[in-house]
Amino acid sequence: MKRYKIQYLSVLLLFALQAFSLPGIAQNTVIKGTVTDASNKETLPYVSFVITGSGKGGKTDVDGNYSITLTGKDVSYTEIKFSYIGYKSQVRTIKPGVTQTISIQLQNEGMEMDEVFITAGKKAKYKNKDNPAVELIRNVIANKSKNRMEGYDYVSYQKYERMLFSMSNLSDKFKSRRVFRNYQFLFQEQDSTKIGGKNVLPVFQQEKLSDNYFRKNPEKLKTVIVADKQVNFDERFIDNKGLSTYFDRMYQDIDIYDNNISVVSNQLLSPISDGAPGFYKYFITDTIKTHNPQLVELSFTPRNKADLLFEGKIYITLDGNYAVQNAFLTVNKDINLNFVRAFEAKLDFEQNPDNRYHLSKSSLTVDFGILKSKGAGFTGERVVSFNNYTINKPLNDTVYSGSSLVQVPDSTKKSEAFWAINRPEALNAINAKVYNNLDTLQSIPSFRRTMNLFTLLFVGYKDFGAFEVGPVNTFYSFNDVEGFRLRLGGRTTTALSKRYFFETYAAYGFNDEKWKYFLSATYSLNNKSIYSFPQNYLRASFQRDTKIPGQELQFVQEDNFLLSFKRGENNMMLYNDFYRLDYVHEFQNHFSYAVGFRKWEQSPAGSLYFSNLTGNNQLKTIDNISTSEVSVALRYAPKEKFYQGKLYRTPIIDKYPTFNLRYTAGIKGLVGGEYNYHNLMGSIDKRFYLSQLGYSDVTVEGGYIFGKVPFPLLDIHRANQTYAYQLNSYNLMNFLEFVSDHYASINIDHNFNGFFFNKIPLLSKLKLREVMSFKGLYGGLRDENNPNVNSAAMQFVKNDSGASITNALNSGPYIEGSVGVGNIFKVLRVDVVRRFSYLDHPLVSEWGVRARFKFDF
Structure with a gap:
């Protein structure tokens, strides 16, 4: 009997120990810090870091700062690895469940140091003159005209666009509020390291498929919308077409060869615009010899961090075209853009038969919020793919005649089978549910009452x-x-x-x-x-x-x-x-x-x-x-x-x-x-x-x-x-x-x-x-x-x-x-x-x- 009591007490003690340990494990792990060059103590932008074994990570910002938060099962990982081209990788131990600062000094691959002496010295002033990075960007600028679509006499291609707009950065507490009790099916979970955070609530989605025909002389670009699918709200509350137009304006196509690029109704100077060297700083950060043709990785930052400019990287071909082969664009946290908490654009180019390049895919993600780093907000993601790209193949003049924008009569009535065949990539689990979820939402009486109240107060x-x-x-x-x-x-x-x-x-x-x-x-x-x-x-x-x-x-x-x-x-x-x-x-x-x-x-x-003068000057x-x-x-x-x-x-x-x-x-x-x-x-x-x-x-x-x-x-x-x-x-x-x-x-x-x-x-x-x-x-x-x-x-x-x-x-x-x-x-x-x-x-x-x-x- 005594033996059973001892076993029973042991079980109780085990549960007690687990109960005390669970809150500590359940806490978030927050790691932040700064990455610098060990030789000159300058901060290193865009250094890659990854939580070993998890696949989660990111890059440092333009000032070399980084931050990552691990939640749920991810808090158990104990190592973080930093990697940067031309530098030796470093691994550091992290403490689960606490907030910690881990700053890193990376050593250049070519350096063998037994001792490090730190002396104060004046930082070299950035100059355009005799700067190989600036000379490279000037070559890119000089070759812009031939690397654009307008450099061809005829171009035709198929274009697929998908726009997803969601409430983002939602906490578990927000999600579990009583008001959302009937709407739990709307919330979706994603990788917590992605822009927008772990919990998102999609509110709008649209897909378009179009055939596009460009002719240089006389110049015309004609777009024929073959298929158009979007979430349709009750017209009494929302102008669906206007909502789509508004998102199109905020999330326009990014043409890096334009001098100015529209971003959320503002215009930002392109890093390869004619006057860009006067506003940007450029740094050659890598040469990729394994790619054919060879590529130069060129990093760039604004001279003034608050100006309406980009920062990021572009990859330039060394085959005489000086074309952009890839681009990663973001903006500084101090930029004068209202409510923008995060911005990220990625551009991929493919080679044409004449060895020049065309844009094959672009993705643009912008996160908005009242508070800069926390609280609920909105995230918009627009993905564009270009397929069946054909150059210098003239078509019948009737193809280019008429309006520049044509929508075929049945474009909004395409079947799911049509979309499944014609999408360049299948929708992921989150995106696939959006249409049905929002249709279901509009049938819920409480939602309709809410929309009526919203329309009364704001409209x-x-x-x-x-x-x-x-x-x-x-x-x-x-x-x-x-x-x-x-x-x-x-x-x-x-x-x-x-x-x-x-x-x-x-x-x-x-x-x-x-x-x-x-x-x-x-x-x-x-x-x-x-x-x-x-x-x-x-x-x-x-x-x-x-x-x-x-x-x-x-x-x-x-x-x-x-x-x-x-x-x-x-x-x-x-x-x-x-x-x-x-x-x-x-x-x-x-x-x-x-x-x-x-x-x-x-x-x-x-x-x-009202009065007139009479003959005797009386009114x-x-x-x-x-x-x-x-x-x-x-x-x-x-x-x-x-x-x-x-x-x-x-x-x-x-x-x-x-x-x-x-x-x-x-x-x-x-x-x-x-x-x-x-x-x-x-x-x-x-x-x-x-x-x-x-x-x-x-x-x-x-x-x-x-x-x-x-x-x-x-x-x-x-x-x-x-x-x-x-x-x-x-x-x-x-x-x-x-x-x-x-x-x-x-x-x-x-x-x-x-x-x-x-x-x-x-x-x-x-x-x-x-x-x-x-x-x-x-x-x-x-x-x-x-x-x-x-x-x-x-x-x-x-x-x-x-x-x-x-x-x-x-x-x-x-x-x-x-x-x-x-x-x-x-x-x-x-x-x-x-x-x-x-x-x-x-x-x-x-x-x-x-x-x-x-x-x-």
């Missing part, structure tokens, strides 16, 4: 099936004329009909005690939602509401609550009655036209008045103005990209211009119209990328009115009396301050992307960005429309002191400019604005401070 609409109510940010506002204003409205959805759409709202001002309302009916001619591209619809509408003359807003409602706060006097408004009939037709190439008819009755409100009040107009508007935005929201199309700005042309004719006698006139307006918008100097958004605009009209029908120039900085308005101009019947304007808004701030110690850590703008408006008023010359013209508005509030631009241009700081807390831009002309006008300010919120990368 402004509450969906009730066939009808949605909103936008909520217009439910309450106030102004000097209406006082406290309440509004309620909504519109029908595709759940009611894909052909017919109705929209309405009603508003009431408690100060003027007037009702305002709107009603429209729209018929879709292409059996699609009128909010989706391409639009093709006919709409009839009536609106009775107030408007501030000269206020023109972008991507925000005029009665948005936040716009209730304004500077100066804001008691000049119009009561408008609009009767409209509009036809809009958009085409796939982003050309569109709109034809419309509008009957417009406007009456002054607040301190605004005669005019109650209202009535006009009838027909108009034609043309718009062309080649390669335009946007996200279609419930209220606005949000443009995804790129380098391509947008052209607008509008003609309006007023017809006297048509359903009460009182004036004959012709109004012609045109504009061009374009972004100019200036490499390391940032980018400029430029708008050029002009207009001309033919005919004699009262000042409310003239061009009332866009003013801004809010405290928000508005890109397309004059931020120190008062409402109704300037009118003209002919004008030309230019608006330049430049962002330096931190080019100067990045070079100032300490300040560079704030990731601030310099901005500046210039706005010039030149115009005039012909005598027939100028009441200061022609007493028969409708009089300008004057204040109580008799000073004119409304003015012509006959005394020179209106000019204002600003300098500011952007990217404050990553979302805020603050400008100091200066007005340079017409400073003698009443109630104007020479200086002002304006702010603008913008989420940017």
Whole structure:
């Protein structure tokens, strides 16, 4: 009996010992440190390290630092090995379950040292002159033209693209939260050393297969999308096409031969761009003689770590082509890119029959997060493969004709068998489940409730099936004329009909005690939602509401609550009655036209008045103005990209211009119209990328009115009396301050992307960005429309002191400019604005401070 007691006690003791030891084993093992050269103590970038026996490891960063965390069963490994070409490998012992620093000094292969003497010495200054690495990169630059696709007369290839976007860096605690109880099937596990961490939650995936045909003369690249498969969310919540377009813009193809490479909507200077030697440092780190042809491994780093530049390695052929055979690109942790925690791009090239190279595969991974090193975030991974690459084989001219982008009719309906055969590589276990998992997710009632709440809070609409109510940010506002204003409205959805759409709202001002309302009916001619591209619809509408003359807003409602706060006097408004009939037709190439008819009755409100001089120089009040107009508007935005929201199309700005042309004719006698006139307006918008100097958004605009009209029908120039900085308005101009019947304007808004701030110690850590703008408006008023010359013209508005509030631009241009700081807390831009002309006008300010919120990368 005693023997059994002893055995029983032994078992209990064994379990007790295991219980105490398990927490220690379960702890993570964290190893970090710095790798340096034993001879000169300089840090060594891109040194490989591996946990012996596990296959897990990585490379040191550009400063020679490394860090790795082992979890789960991996904490039992006890050795870490460091390897670097040209240096002797070293192995060190690691302690499981603790955080430790292991710094390494690697010895050169050719060194045999019995003793090491450390002496202080001045580090040699990096120079381009007589630098073999720089000479090599100059040869690469000189041969770029022949190593690009454009170096051939004809090229054809098949292209496969896969984009996966996931929530990343999710902790086990996050994953086990009660709110995710029904969604555990969505979470996936991956190698914890990969970008994005161990736990990920895929939220979007898309695959495309296309045939591509390039012709040099006349130059054209035609893409035919053969197959297109993506996660499709409920269109009431998300614009699927816009979401795909947004990801395409953020994760564009990387062409290392371009001078500038787009990365998450920014442009980074390529390490082999024409001007790269002035911004990068280059080091020859290895010669690979086992490869045919021989390759040189060239490492590169930015001269300034915070600039928008890459770091990494490229492998260059020594066969006279000086072509890139492989490339590994990443960015420094100090780079001025918002929310980017990790970036990695890999490029592989294959040899053509003429011994030149073409890109065969690229992979791009970017991890985003609010915090730099921890916490949940998002990771996007884009893989592109190029197959069936054929050079200098001309095809029939019909292949290159037509649109540059064509999608075959059944491209979105390809079977699983088709994809299984045509994918260059089979999907891994994580990616294969994404489509079915997200389809299942959308059928869960709790998820649909969450999306409804999200849409209400961030988009402004509450969906009730066939009808949605909103936008909520217009439910309450106030102004000097209406006082406290309440509004309620909504519109029908595709759940009611894909052909017919109705929209309405009603508003009431408690100060003027007037009702305002709107009603429209729209018929879709292409059996699609009128909010989706391409639009093709006919709409009839009536609106009775107030408007501030000269206020023109972008991507925000005029009665948005936040716009209730304004500077100066804001008691000049119009009561408008609009009767409209509009036809809009958009085409796939982003050309569109709109034809419309509008009957417009406007009456002054607040301190605004309409008046004419009588024969005895007395003012005669005019109650209202009535006009009838027909108009034609043309718009062309080649390669335009946007996200279609419930209220606005949000443009995804790129380098391509947008052209607008509008003609309006007023017809006297048509359903009460009182004036004959012709109004012609045109504009061009374009972004100019200036490499390391940032980018400029430029708008050029002009207009001309033919005919004699009262000042409310003239061009009332866009003013801004809010405290928000508005890109397309004059931020120190008062409402109704300037009118003209002919004008030309230019608006330049430049962002330096931190080019100067990045070079100032300490300040560079704030990731601030310099901005500046210039706005010039030149115009005039012909005598027939100028009441200061022609007493028969409708009089300008004057204040109580008799000073004119409304003015012509006959005394020179209106000019204002600003300098500011952007990217404050990553979302805020603050400008100091200066007005340079017409400073003698009443109630104007020479200086002002304006702010603008913008989420940017």
